[in-house]
Amino acid sequence: MRRRFALALFFLSALPSFAQDAVYAQIPAHPALWTVHGSKGTAYLFGSIHALPPNVDWHTKEIDAALAKADVLVYELPMDTAFQAQVQKVIQDRGMLPEGRHLRDMLSPQARKDFDAKVNETGLPPALFDRMRPWLADLSFEIEGMKKQHFSARTGVETAIEDADKDKRPVIGLETIDEQIALLAPADPKVELQAFEVSLKTDAGGAKSQNDTMGPLLDAWMHGDTARLDRLINAVISRFPEARKLLIDDRNKAWAVKLAALLDEDKTYFVTVGAAHLGGAGGVPNLLRKKGLRVEGP
Numbered sequence: 001m002r003r004r005f006a007l008a009l010f011f012l013s014a015l016p017s018f019a020q021d022a023v024y025a026q027i028p029a030h031p032a033l034w035t036v037h038g039s040k041g042t043a044y045l046f047g048s049i050h051a052l053p054p055n056v057d058w059h060t061k062e063i064d065a066a067l068a069k070a071d072v073l074v075y076e077l078p079m080d081t082a083f084q085a086q087v088q089k090v091i092q093d094r095g096m097l098p099e100g101r102h103l104r105d106m107l108s109p110q111a112r113k114d115f116d117a118k119v120n121e122t123g124l125p126p127a128l129f130d131r132m133r134p135w136l137a138d139l140s141f142e143i144e145g146m147k148k149q150h151f152s153a154r155t156g157v158e159t160a161i162e163d164a165d166k167d168k169r170p171v172i173g174l175e176t177i178d179e180q181i182a183l184l185a186p187a188d189p190k191v192e193l194q195a196f197e198v199s200l201k202t203d204a205g206g207a208k209s210q211n212d213t214m215g216p217l218l219d220a221w222m223h224g225d226t227a228r229l230d231r232l233i234n235a236v237i238s239r240f241p242e243a244r245k246l247l248i249d250d251r252n253k254a255w256a257v258k259l260a261a262l263l264d265e266d267k268t269y270f271v272t273v274g275a276a277h278l279g280g281a282g283g284v285p286n287l288l289r290k291k292g293l294r295v296e297g298p
Contacts (some may be wrong), residue, residue, distance in 0.1 A: 029058040029221070031046065031058050031275075032224040032298045033297060037293065040267075041263040041266055042268045043074075043269040050158060056222065071267045072170045073269075074171075075158055075174070075271075075272050078173030079173070087177070094181060095136040096132060104126075111197040111201070134195070135186075252287060253287060255273065256291065259284070260291050
């Protein structure tokens, strides 16, 4: 299962990119928006696609009005002015192999062939990946594949909001970088390497396979079709119940607790998290309803 977290897409700024900017006709989108009323505060919940094609315009009147009302911006991670430096430090401290070690040498013979094919597919220098730890190489391959489809974090929801705000309002993160790294990088190096080899094998479909997945998800998100989006996400993640618990369900429950506490303050929040976390019975909006909060939305 692919792992698209907020942190993952922001590695784009730390990795070399040879993509050319282009001008595209804008396509209007109408993503879903929830409003949550707490004892004192109000929160707008917006499901993000962390990386988007450059021609998707998701700024509806409702979303822009909610953004304008917000006193505080809330993300999965605390995207403040220190965030970029933190990402760079994570890569330096926890993303690279020790001096003298090379990822390609660690792989089984078949995985080495798969690795070489993935490197060749990116069109980037092999040396760029060979010193990476398996989790970072895996993430980098995914990011490069998305970039080839013209998906970019620069046009993703979080980056667009933060660029427009330019540190005018306080920012809160529901998680820390360390918490997301714990989800991306297994503590056991053997498990990390095995997971990477499995990922190399299951990515055999390349960019076409990724596009077959992302295309319908993006279309459902753009049309605000939360039921369809939830079905598409469940079609993938339901095959991995342990991963679903770790990556979706447990995090949703933790975020619902934090958001409910925030709404005890007389403030308005604009909350942007991955769209996978908002739909269905286990989504954050429904969990907040179960806590007795009034939730309006699709």
